[in-house]
Amino acid sequence: MRIFLAILFSVLLSDPFEGYTLITNMGGGGQGGGGNQTRYSHLIDNNQNIINSWTHETAPASIAYLTKDSILYVPCKIQNGGGGQGGGPSGGRFKKMDWEGNIIWDYTLPTNVCIPHHDIAVLPNGNILAICSETKSQEEAINAGRENLDGSMTLDMIVEIRPEENNQATVVWEWHFWDHLIQDINPNLSNYGVLNEELGLLDINIQSGGGNQNQGINDWNHCNAISYNELFDQIVLSARHMNEIYVIDHSTTIEEASTNTGGIYGKGGDFLYRWGNPQNYNRGDNSDQILNAQHGINWIPEGYPGEGNFILFNNNHENNSSAVLEFIPPIDENGNYEVITGESFGPETYSWIHQSNFYSNTQSGAFRLPNGNTLITSTAEESVFEVSEFGNEEWVYEGELRTARAIKYPLDYLENNSLLGDVNNDQLVNVVDIINIVNMVLINDYQVNADLNEDGQINVIDIVTLVNIILEN
Structure with missing residues (x-):
């Protein structure tokens, strides 16, 4: 009886979210996913019992995503070994796997389209948004206003891939940073403008930054996370080397996405919102910068505490200290973002922070859970843990780990795998x-x-x- 009461008491005191955590092991050996560790995705319960497992013959480029129909979407490297273009984890291969671990779709994006790397987002219709990089020649970059350039320039882009039968796919939408650049040096070029007046454009002469990954113009943006908002049909990107996040309109056509007109919001592919480093558009200075080498940006889902807010992992929040930040975007009910003339995009600061003794200069992320807890991954420390709203540690993963981020799903998340009584x-x-x-x-x-x-x-x-x-x- 005493043992029973002790167990009951401990259950009542602790409050981890009851769910299934998906951990995708990239295989170790640094960002590129090399090394000899097993490459897998495990779905585990709070007691770390393996509910299901998928193995990967080539290393995942980032994390896998499980959809409600029990399909696992995995961005992978084309072959094992080596890193990615610009130092990031590059992929190129995309898989769909069923619950039994069978590959039901396997597609490699041609390298002449772009070089996929880091994260993906699975859309409600099953299409895949993938972060990619493309390279512009020195001449092209100089003609676009880039100063002090010695060599080519690699920028990021997004492609939307529609899976098709027989392991085929079609790129049905794309967006490029290259189409949304500005410079304030050469008035003879078509993209000349005033930085603090054109907030939807990115200054081509920003010096690449972001932690210790000094890749410069060979990895200018270093986008590392992508998330989709179905309610507003918007995409958010995290760009480590810009120390900023960007929101763009997904409702545009491919043609509109390359311009500043069209789409639901009438701005084409220009940024609808940006946050983290207003000195990039001359509406702030170093003291206004909040983000530093951040990862894992995502919207907090509808119905969760903080719904509609953004949450991310700020890798270099302070010296040798990371933090998870939640912030409230200045958005109206129609998905439009407000900004006061002459000021930077709000908010001035974050609405919630968790900062303790964890630090990772690479990868990592955070996801809000339905009960208000937050699941945090500190990749460099090979650590996954769950904290309450008040910062109390409620659950810790213990085991082999080399993952960019872990995700936790509710127990009733899956739709088609239910046995009566299971x-x-x-x-x-x-x-x-x-x-x-x-x-x-x-x-x-x-x-x-x-x-x-x-x-x-x-x-x-x-x-x-x-x-x-x-x-x-």
């Missing part, structure tokens, strides 16, 4: 499911697939029903 979605109905329901009764929790008699509550009737299901099988 409360933990491990494709088995057994005593573990009984224990899960008992725990829900003890802490007055509710989970749809545990309500076996569908009466809107979890109680002893559901336990008895599950016991009968097991006995009948």
Whole structure:
């Protein structure tokens, strides 16, 4: 009895979000994903039991994403070994895998289109947004107003890939930084303008920065994360070397995306919003810079605490100290971003911060969870942990780890893998499911697939029903 009470007391005191964490191991050996570690994606519960596992013969370029229909989308390297263009983890191969680990779609983007690297975002229709890089010659860059250039210039872009049958795909949309540049040095060039008046454009003469990765013009932007907002049909990008995040309109055509007109918001492919380093557009100085080598930008989903806000991992928040930041964009109900004339895009600072003893100069990220906790990955330290709104550590992953970011999904996230009574979605109905329901009764929790008699509550009737299901099988 004492043991039971002690266990119950500890459960009530701790409050990790009950869900499944997806960890994609890139194989170790630095950003390029080399090394001899096993390359896999594991879906685990809070006790680190493996619910499902997928193996990868070539190293993931970043993290995998699991959709509600149990399909795993994986950006991969074309072959193992080596790093990526500009020092980042490059890919080029995209896979879809079913729950059983079978590859159901396998496509390699031709290198003459672009060089994919880092992150992807899976759209509701199954298309894939991929970060890519493209290279412009020295002559092209100089003709666009780049000063003091010795060699070519590599910039980032986005492609939207539509998977098709027989391992084929079509690029159905694209966006390029190259189409949205400005300079204030040579008035004879077409992109000449006033930086603090053209906030939707990027100064081509910004000196590349961002932590210790001094790749300069060979990796000018170093975009490392991409996220999609279905409500507003917008995309957000994190550019490490710019120390900024950018929001663009996805509703444009390919043609409109290369201009400053068209789309829902009437601005074509120009930035709708930017944040983190206003000195990039001459509306601030060093003291106004908040972001430094950041990663993992994403919108907090609808229905979660902080819904609609941005959350990211600010790698070099202070010397040898990282932080997770949440900030509230100045957006109206129609998806338009407000900015006061002469001032930088708000907010002036973040609305929530978690900063303790973690530090990673590379990769990393954070995701808000439905109960208000935040799942944090500190890649360089090979650490994944969950903290409450008040900064209390609620859950820690212990094990082999080389991942850019971990993601945690609700227990009822998957749609097509449910067996009656399979409360933990491990494709088995057994005593573990009984224990899960008992725990829900003890802490007055509710989970749809545990309500076996569908009466809107979890109680002893559901336990008895599950016991009968097991006995009948």
